[in-house]
Amino acid sequence: MGRKVLILNQDYSALGICSVPKAFLLVYLDKAELVAASSAFQLHTVSTSFPLPTVIRLNRYINLPYKGVMLTxxxxxxxxxxxxxxxxxxxxxxxxxxxxxxxxxxxxxxxxxxxxxxxxxxxGDCTPEEASMPMRHRPFKPSFVLFLRDYSGAVEESWMPFLTKREKVY
Missing domain, CATH: 1.10.30.50 (DNA Binding (I), subunit A)
Incomplete structure (x- = not known):
């Protein structure tokens, strides 16, 4: 089960991505609510079926003073x-x-x-201009939402309404 789930803060801003089991546990323990579920898949137990979450929203606001992408x-x-x-x-x-x-x-x-x-x-020890090596694009710092949307791998269609807002890039 390699699917991922988008986690939203209480104000519907994107917080991160987690695994389906972790998302299901947060919903089951009433720490989060289900915002969007897969229409094609479900989670099954011996006697019950549950919707497979694709987007969840935390019931409590998490204050993150710095929400950026780590330089790695x-x-x-x-x-x-x-x-x-x-x-x-x-x-x-x-x-x-x-x-x-x-x-x-x-x-x-x-x-x-x-x-x-x-x-x-x-x-070597030159700039691209000095070495006559043009770059395809200039390096930039991606915003958190941009990074989630464009670089986190497969993005579910249900995530897009929450990842289309542009964050300020510093």
Missing amino acids: RQNIFKRDGHRCVYCSSTEDLTLDHVMPKSRGGRTSWENLATACKRCNAKK
């Missing part, structure tokens, strides 16, 4: 579509500092990009 290697790869930003290769991927660290480049969303080993070595 895998999240950079997801943002860039698991492709080199220079040649679109999917082989031997590494992280590249657009402005090299040796020249004051920082480790940030806006300065890290996915690059294959060959392009990373070719670029």
Whole structure:
């Protein structure tokens, strides 16, 4: 059961994603309510059937002071579509500092990009402009909702009304 469930805060803002068993448990224990269920699948016990949740809403508001996407290697790869930003290769991927660290480049969303080993070595200690290596897109920091919608894998149709609002990107 590899399906995922969107978790909404009490105010219907997206909080995260969890597994179906965890979502079912939250609904069963009255810690959340079922907002949307799968029309094609159900959960079965010996004597009862339950709707398979796709979206749940917590009954209590959870205050999250920072709701952002963690800067990790895998999240950079997801943002860039698991492709080199220079040649679109999917082989031997590494992280590249657009402005090299040796020249004051920082480790940030806006300065890290996915690059294959060959392009990373070719670029070396230069900027993409100096190395005459145009980028497919400039690195950016994704918002939490954008990341859930575009980079979390398969997105259920029932999630879309809750993931279409744009968050402010800092």
